[in-house]
Amino acid sequence: MTFATAQKVVDFVMDAAPSGQRIDFSFFGGEPLLRFDLIGEVVGYIRKREQETERSTFLSVTSNGIPLTRPMLDFFRAENVDLCISIDGPVEVHDLNRVHRNGRGSYAEVVRSLQMAMDCLDAVQVNAVYGPETVGFLPQSVSFFMELGVPAIHLNPNICASWTGISYTELVETFMRIADHYIRSYQQGQEIAVNLIDSKLILFMKGGYGHDDMCGMGETEWGFAPSGNIYPCERFIGEDNDSSLCLGNVHSGLDLARRCSLLKRRGNRNEECKTCSLRTYCMNWCGCTNYYMTGSTDLAGPILCAIEQATIKAAEHVFVTLSTLDNELFVDHLMRYVYEGRHYR
Amino acid sequence: MEGIFEWKAEIKFKGIAAEFNRFVDSLGDALKAGNITISVPEWEWRPHHLAGCMPIPVDVLLGEERLKQIIEGMPRMQIKYIRDIRGGIRTAHLHLEDAVVLLDRARFKTMVAQVAHELAARRVEAIEDYVAVMNQVGRLADPTPEPARPGAG
Numbered sequence: 413m414t415f416a417t418a419q420k421v422v423d424f425v426m427d428a429a430p431s432g433q434r435i436d437f438s439f440f441g442g443e444p445l446l447r448f449d450l451i452g453e454v455v456g457y458i459r460k461r462e463q464e465t466e467r468s469t470f471l472s473v474t475s476n477g478i479p480l481t482r483p484m485l486d487f488f489r490a491e492n493v494d495l496c497i498s499i500d501g502p503v504e505v506h507d508l509n510r511v512h513r514n515g516r517g518s519y520a521e522v523v524r525s526l527q528m529a530m531d532c533l534d535a536v537q538v539n540a541v542y543g544p545e546t547v548g549f550l551p552q553s554v555s556f557f558m559e560l561g562v563p564a565i566h567l568n569p570n571i572c573a574s575w576t577g578i579s580y581t582e583l584v585e586t587f588m589r590i591a592d593h594y595i596r597s598y599q600q601g602q603e604i605a606v607n608l609i610d611s612k613l614i615l616f617m618k619g620g621y622g623h624d625d626m627c628g629m630g631e632t633e634w635g636f637a638p639s640g641n642i643y644p645c646e647r648f649i650g651e652d653n654d655s656s657l658c659l660g661n662v663h664s665g666l667d668l669a670r671r672c673s674l675l676k677r678r679g680n681r682n683e684e685c686k687t688c689s690l691r692t693y694c695m696n697w698c699g700c701t702n703y704y705m706t707g708s709t710d711l712a713g714p715i716l717c718a719i720e721q722a723t724i725k726a727a728e729h730v731f732v733t734l735s736t737l738d739n740e741l742f743v744d745h746l747m748r749y750v751y752e753g754r755h756y757r
Numbered sequence: 758m759e760g761i762f763e764w765k766a767e768i769k770f771k772g773i774a775a776e777f778n779r780f781v782d783s784l785g786d787a788l789k790a791g792n793i794t795i796s797v798p799e800w801e802w803r804p805h806h807l808a809g810c811m812p813i814p815v816d817v818l819l820g821e822e823r824l825k826q827i828i829e830g831m832p833r834m835q836i837k838y839i840r841d842i843r844g845g846i847r848t849a850h851l852h853l854e855d856a857v858v859l860l861d862r863a864r865f866k867t868m869v870a871q872v873a874h875e876l877a878a879r880r881v882e883a884i885e886d887y888v889a890v891m892n893q894v895g896r897l898a899d900p901t902p903e904p905a906r907p908g909a910g
Contacts, residue, residue, distance in 0.1 A: 617818050732877050735870055
């Protein structure tokens with residue numbers, strides 16, 4: 413991406429975002445730190461536009477950690493940029509998929525970068541992607557991250573993988589073991605957050621997803637390719653070669669007809685979901701996940717259903733157990749979700 | 758002629774309500790006379806141990822019913838939602854009419870326990886539902902009709 417295109421992206425987002433709402437900019441790839449020079453320029457431009465428009469922004473970078481250096485961390489610290497490092501778990505899990513071009517695993521370098529980042533920044537997060545071949549290792553990975561002292565763990569399914577042949581029962585058992593690690597951590601006085609658990613804990617408090625929580629693709633969520641092509645979500649960019657998903661270009665503008673057509677296909681139209689008692693806690697409306705799993709943005713596939721059910725059950729187990737055990741750290745953790753948040757929505 | 762001087766302080770008041778009211782009146786007079794300005798500190802917000810789940814407004818997290826529990830016993834209070842104030846209070850709080858109500862931890866904990874109780878009560882129903890939905894999901898995954906059993910007409 414050129415700086416001129418990046419500027420257009422920032423301008424597009426500043427114009428498109430509803431007034432008063434905080435804007436999140438996330439740098440990802442490929443590997444974004446290969447263009448750290450550009451990130452520096454773009455952050456400077458965002459700060460300038462922030463002042464001009466009186467908008468509040470939140471910046472983050474998701475990196476594989478390989479090119480990470482100390483000066484980069486100093487920059488993130490100074491500019492308040494959040495860092496998330498992609499690491500799938502211990503060496504035997506991580507090196508299954510994350511290898512160099514010559515086939516050598518990248519685990520050792522990534523762990524070194526992660527530890528350097530944790531020494532330098534207040535809140536480093538990790539992103540662990542799991543597929544059908546690694547989903548069974550998730551509890552082991554969570555335990556591994558806990559031992560490293562990582563406070564915030566993202567577990568994200570590989571939505572492009574073929575998930576046929578997965579046992580739903582095993583999936584539930586796996587997620588329940590993650591829940592047990594979570595509970596143990598709080599019993600030991602170590603506060604952690606795991607996205608799939610925490611997102612549901614919040615929902616239990618709220619009573620379910622509200623309209624504002626639903627997929628905002630093409631409305632409040634956008635993805636931008638290096639070419640400046642606009643996609644309704646960053647997960648749709650891929651290799652930037654699927655014109656059916658492209659909604660225009662920042663240099664030439666949005667294709668409004670395509671956008672309208674896409675907006676009509678948001679939500680969920682599964683008959684099975686209408687009567688499900690868990691529907692208010694389910695992400696069956698996630699457009700990109702649905703698209704990659706079923707070919708339709710508004711039709712949830714069986715693996716999403718299974719993952720969501722397993723997640724809800726695991727989170728429910730966490731909530732009920734820690735509350736019953738009168739765990740004060742758990743109450744503090746939940747309450748932290750509202751600290752300072754009142755003025756930033 | 759006396760020179761103009763500036764004085765800046767963070768004030769912590771301790772005293773009875775009547776004294777506080779007198780103090781507020783004198784501050785109000787000074788404000789009207791243009792002698793004082795009030796500013797609130799700006800702070801940098803950072804996510805903390807939240808795994809991508811951003812801090813959210815307390816009224817969104819708790820919902821209207823639970824907010825009503827918070828203001829029980831305060832009949833003149835009405836909930837109104839004010840967004841995007843860059844104020845200086847870091848603790849979770851609600852703006853209720855002209856008052857600010859801090860979110861009391863003990864009350865919050867009670868609400869967590871209530872939610873846990875509701876979840877526990879739903880568990881049996883959810884387990885039954887799980888089997889039913891999984892059967893539907895299985896059919897969704899493989900819409901091919903089941904082969905006729907040997908010997909079936």
